[in-house]
Amino acid sequence: xxxxxxxxxxxxxxxxxxxxxxxxxxxxxxxxxxxxxxxxxxxxxxxxxxxxxxxxxxxxxxxxxxxxxxxxxxxxxxxxxxxxxxxxxxxxxxxxxxxxxxxxxxxxxxxxxxxxxxxxxxxxxxxxxxxxxxxxxxxxxxxxxxxxxxxxxxxxxxxxxxxxxxxxxxxxxxxxxxxxxxxxxxxxxxxxxxxxxxxxxxxxxxxxxxxxxxxxxxxxxxxxxxxxxxxxxxxxxxxxxxxxxxxxxxxxxxxxxxxxxxxxxxxxxxxxxxxxxxxxxxxxxxxxxxxxxxxxxxxxxxxxxxxxxxxxxxxxxxxxxxxxxxxxxxxxxxxxxxxxxxxxxxxxxxxxxxxxxxxxxxxxxxxxxxxxxxxxxxxxxxxxxxxxxxxxxxxxxxxxxxxxxxxxxxxxxxxxxxxxxxxxxxxxxxxxxxxxxxxxxxxxxxxxxxxxxxxxxxxxxxxxx
Numbered sequence: 196x197x198x199x200x201x202x203x204x205x206x207x208x209x210x211x212x213x214x215x216x217x218x219x220x221x222x223x224x225x226x227x228x229x230x231x232x233x234x235x236x237x238x239x240x241x242x243x244x245x246x247x248x249x250x251x252x253x254x255x256x257x258x259x260x261x262x263x264x265x266x267x268x269x270x271x272x273x274x275x276x277x278x279x280x281x282x283x284x285x286x287x288x289x290x291x292x293x294x295x296x297x298x299x300x301x302x303x304x305x306x307x308x309x310x311x312x313x314x315x316x317x318x319x320x321x322x323x324x325x326x327x328x329x330x331x332x333x334x335x336x337x338x339x340x341x342x343x344x345x346x347x348x349x350x351x352x353x354x355x356x357x358x359x360x361x362x363x364x365x366x367x368x369x370x371x372x373x374x375x376x377x378x379x380x381x382x383x384x385x386x387x388x389x390x391x392x393x394x395x396x397x398x399x400x401x402x403x404x405x406x407x408x409x410x411x412x413x414x415x416x417x418x419x420x421x422x423x424x425x426x427x428x429x430x431x432x433x434x435x436x437x438x439x440x441x442x443x444x445x446x447x448x449x450x451x452x453x454x455x456x457x458x459x460x461x462x463x464x465x466x467x468x469x470x471x472x473x474x475x476x477x478x479x480x481x482x483x484x485x486x487x488x489x490x491x492x493x494x495x496x497x498x499x500x501x502x503x504x505x506x507x508x509x510x511x512x513x514x515x516x517x518x519x520x521x522x523x524x525x526x527x528x529x530x531x532x533x534x535x536x537x538x539x540x541x542x543x544x545x546x547x548x549x550x551x552x553x554x555x556x557x558x559x560x561x562x563x564x565x566x567x568x569x570x571x572x573x574x575x576x577x578x579x580x581x582x583x584x585x586x587x588x589x590x591x592x593x594x595x596x597x598x599x600x601x602x603x604x605x606x607x608x609x610x611x612x613x614x615x616x617x618x619x620x621x622x623x624x625x626x627x628x629x630x631x632x633x634x635x636x637x638x639x640x641x642x643x644x645x646x647x648x649x650x651x652x653x654x655x656x657x658x659x660x
Contacts, residue, residue: 203225204249219529247275271291273295300626339517351378382432392434395437413463421460436476454497564581
C-alpha cells in the first residue's frame, strides 16, 4: 500500500484518479491548488504525487524542487495539456519521474507509477529521468519468446541508434506505441520529449492545429497562442499513430517538416524551426492507400526508411501464456485479488482464441478474469463468462466456414449482442470513439448514440466533462 497525493484543479479528474487508487488499496489525499498541496506535503510523507502542470497559486517546478529536497524517494508524475508539455518536460528535468499527456487512461497512469515505485529503491543516486525511461523501455524487459519477437527486439535496438524515420505496422493492439517508445528512449534523443499523436482521433481541422499550433486570433476561438506537437517535440521524437488517417492536405505539411525542418503555425507567416525524428504507425496497407490516391507517395518514401512489422498475437504461439502470466501478476496485485495461476483448460481456451484485439484484448480479458475468479486460479468457467460475449473466434460453433455468423438454436438477445460488439470495438481502439466507429462501419454520431443507449462509460472520457 502506498500514499498518494493527487493535485489538479479539475474536480472530476481529481476525483476519478483518487477513486481509482483507493480501489487498489492505497491511501489517497487530494489538493486543488498549490497552497493546499504544500500544506499536505509539509505535514506528512507521500510515496507518489500526481500533479497537473498548471497548479493554481504556484509553479510545478517549484513543487518538484521542494519535494525532491524534502524526500528524494517520493515519485512525482506530472500530467499536461497539449500546450503545457514543454513546462512538463522542464519539471522532469527538475526531478519529476515522468510526464503523461492528457487525456490519459488510468491504467496507463498506474503502469507508469508502478514502474517508478519498482525502480525507486534500486535507482543509484544521481540517475536521471532519461536513464529510468531507458530501463523501462529496454527490449530485454519486453515479454515474448517467439522468433519473430526476438528478431524484432534486435531490429529495434539497431534502429534506435540511427536518426532514420520509422513506420511501424501491425493490427490494432499489437504494441506499436510501445515499440515507438523503445526506439525513442534507447536513442540519442532520449533526453528530449516523446510526443504522441493519434491521427485517427482528431478531425482534419483540429489535427492540423494540434500538429502545427496556431497564433492568437488565427480563427474563431483561438484566444491565445498554442504550441503544436511538432514544436513540442523539438530535439525529441514525434509518434504519429494511425498516420494513414491524415488528409492529403495535412500530409503535404508533414512532408515539408521532413524536408525543410520547418513549418508555420496557423495564422502566421513566420517559419518555426524544429528538429524531430518521426516514427509513424498504421494498421492499414499504405501501398494500397497510395494506389487509391489516399496517401502521398513522396511522404511514404520519406517516412518508410525503416519498416517494423508487429505480428498479431495469434501468430505468437506460447507468448499468449507468457503474457497472460504477466497480466495475471499485474492485476492480481492492483486489484488486491490474489490469484495464483491459470488452470490448464483455461490456458487452452486462451491459446485457442483468435484475439482480434491482440495484446490489448488479452490484457482486458485477464483483468476481467481476475475480477470474476472466486478461487485461487482462473478456470475455464471464469473465461466462459467473458468469451460468451465474444462471437469472433476461430473455433466458435456459431461461425460457418465462410465466416458468416449463424443464429444459435437458443436464439440471442439482440441488444446485448449489439452492446458487446460496441464494447469490443471500443476496447480494440483504446476507447477512441472515432476509431471504434470505423471498426463498426457507423458514423461517430451513431456510435455516440449507442454509447449513451447502453450506458457505456470509461475513465478517459471524464477528461472532457
